[in-house]
Amino acid sequence: MSLFNQTFNQPRTCFGLCHDAPASGRPNLRMIPNEDEKKKELDNLLSQAFNELTFEEREEHQELLHGVKVTNTEDEALLHGALQELERHLTNIKSDSVYEMAESMDPVFVNARAFRAMFLRANDYDAKASSDQMLRFFESKQQLFGSDKLVKDITIDDFDEDDMARLKTSLVQLAARDRSGRQTLFHFGGRRLGGLISSKKSIESVLRAQYYVTMKALQSEETQLRGIVSIWYTLGELELKMQKGYFERFTLARALPQKVVAIHFCVKESQQLSPITFLVKVMQAKMRAKFKLHFGSLTECRYQLSTYGILPESLPLDHNGNINLDQHLHWVQSCAMKESLGRPTTVVESAKATPNDNDVLFTGGKIINHVGNQRFRALVRDFSDDYDAGTDEKKRQIVGEIVVKIQDAGGRFLKPQGKGAVAIWEEVPFHETRKKTMQTFRNRRRRQDACNKRKTNESSGILITGAPLPVDVIFGRAQRNLGNDWLQHLIVENFEEYESLNRGVKMRLVERIMKTIKDQGGRFLEQAPEKGRWVELPNDHARDRISKYFRNHRRPSKKVVMR
Template sequence: MTNNNSWLQRLLGGTDSPYISPHYAENDNEGITKQQLDSFLASSMAQLDVRQRESILEDLHGIRNSENPESNPASVELWLQLLDMHLQNIKRGSVYETAEAIDRIYVTSRKFRMMFLRSNRYDPQAAAGQMIKFLELKRSLFGQEKLTRKILLTDLNEDEKTYLESGTLQISTKRDRSGREILLVFPSLRRTGTEVQVNTALRSRYYVLMNMLESEENQRNGIVLVYFGALSQPNQRESNSGLLWDLPVFLAGIHCCFNNLAAYLLISVAVLRLPFALRPRMRVHYGTCTECLDKLASFGITKEAILNDSNEPNLIGHMQWCRHRQELELTYVSESDAESVSLASTGSIIPRPLDVLFGPGSRKNEGNILVRNLAHKVLAEYNDSTNNDKVQLTETIIDEVTKRGGRFLKQNDDTKEWEEASHIEACRKIAHTFRNIRRPSRAKSKS
């Protein structure tokens, strides 16, 4: 590090440094130091070529790129082959070999590997390295017995569930200008006087982020991270817990908001720990709550995506998400059948060809045929999967249906009108389809 950045070295020295004193706003060097921090962040952007800078700026400002790298199947197959080649070269003696011995299907499945290719912008070598780091992280957090299966709420202890429910980390109910999901961090929601253990925070964050990655749309387009510290004073609790950079998530933009200069300068520690590729995607905003919200708006992130009408975090929406996850996971454990309803309809919702219909007589509908075809493609993997892995396979099919404009429709028992089924009912419908195609003789009479 050069002498010009020696102030950053002093920041790493501890809280006694005058550079992070709560009274630093009175320091005459405030403007210079703030300028140095901004310059340090900007320097990473200057090292990129014009095309890279334009791409990052479009991502940061919520401008959707219409290009789809996966539109060429030959390219996708080549990336997968190269990824496998790199894994063969580096896996010897690694946790990858351990995972492969436990459940080879888990680490070799196309869905699992595409997640890492997407997060690394289709760089097979980088994807292979991150896959091993991910498995190392997962083993360190949850143990080897859970290395090759999906982590559920039941895998979290009470402290971790409490941290999760606090809303310190939550998924916004709104999306940014380009339709990307927003992951919010609210340090103000940390319980006062409560010391959060590092693993408690990490395991909870792992759970939230990996659930975001169940959506292939999030994998392809990335997510936006907003650390909204404009509601609280600087707090160094959990300073070592960090974020999970080894997870296969593409962060299209990172925004850190502070209303206190001390906290603003503390972020330099996080900047130094960021992978270099993420530094150009980071923006640090300093000002009042309103000023920070205005700055976020210029990047396509509305105030409603951050706070509710009372200028507070949206805990109601977060608790609804927590309940939804709990109900969804219980659904997959039980795999109970979806209730069939009559096909006769006088409702105002008119089924479209790609809709998936509940009830007898709907087998020939195009959407139902699509679901069966998608289920057939992954049937072997589904049969060999645990209930936890079935969650991911079912979500993939639902995502594919909705991506094509399809809906899951059922009929109201009383009015006989078509209405949209809940997500849980859609999951049950997919599970029901898998059971039917495993019993073809019975499937003819089922929907």
């Protein structure tokens, strides 16, 4: 049956829409005469669904709604067992299905572990539910893009002109992650959008855009594990009967392997309660428990969403409640550029073209004075002692705490994408953010150790006056002097003898080289902490450095022998 003519006597629709509809095909929507009765019926539906849950399920749903319970890791044994069970279920139900067609076209694509894991994570590792969804997924994909694209990742090149117009004025956008790091998917609806979905062709284009945006989000393993927060925001009034295109969008969402952890519906007018009640009636009880209705003005809805960890400034809306496309268009441009370069678009979080002061910018190791970076470095400095002394588990905990602090302040972790005069910024995925934060701790420790060593050398050495002489040996990275070249010549000339000596005797050869350089008037120097000042190293420090030169020369020599 086509995606565009399904009725509600089918098993389910989006977000777990259930099959308790009457035989007529669609649930009956009783028109309620006044606003109080509308609210009362809706409250009863939601309360009944919540009361049907066990105490443990209620606690779990509350934690999910508020972002308290967030999945960051995965039990590999659980996933492995679920994958095996998924294969058994698929074998039993795939006969004569679109899934079986896709598998015959490219079994590697269909049976890929990462691809199947998406469906298991979306269904809490329920193999039967995952196998059913995989069949629905390929049916929907075939209807939207045709059989020839069943076993390929959909890109912008697969869109025609109408599809691109719908994508750029998308009814679904990626917004910034919430305070718990969960991806937010923002859906638009309302009477003022009726012109966008007035025909079957425009509905198909809207659905293709919805498929593209959602599947891009799901390329992030972090999003698969943590889940998606779905926000539906109505621009203007809804019709008393559900507007054309709504049910098709819901049905497609049900086929996509997204783990919806919360559904927030923001409405303004009391007339909108009737169609929302219609939606809630056909939802499964467990999905109703994840449903929250926010009623009032844009400011009121933003405040209510903030109590669930959704940052008001992250919503793609202007002050009047109209769609702000700047962020979305930048994301579309970034995806198109990466796809044209043949690069995988694993980073899908949207980012504004101009970073704000709370963002942390990763620029390839360069230290910049951006306000967000200064705050980030201050946090690393404050936690550095605990981090250096902590266990691996403690270090991961500290890194997670720093990331949360940045996100709580409205910041993101961004990196530049591509080249050009104007930087295009994209949001860094969670696992990469964690690695970069840990690297920042290591870099700080190395700089601190080097600084301490220079101070030790200064206290035990002699601070010289003036600039180094040509015959001096200057230790340190990227230091070049005639004295360094002379030392390197002596290392090469005496290397074979050095290698043949016992450890205790090697030091005599090192001292002989030191004497040779000093007899020429050379000194062994290192840069002092103060810029433009130099310290003459004690003899024992100089001996250690020369011995290290011999060891460094040994490594490339061994590589030559191995060839």
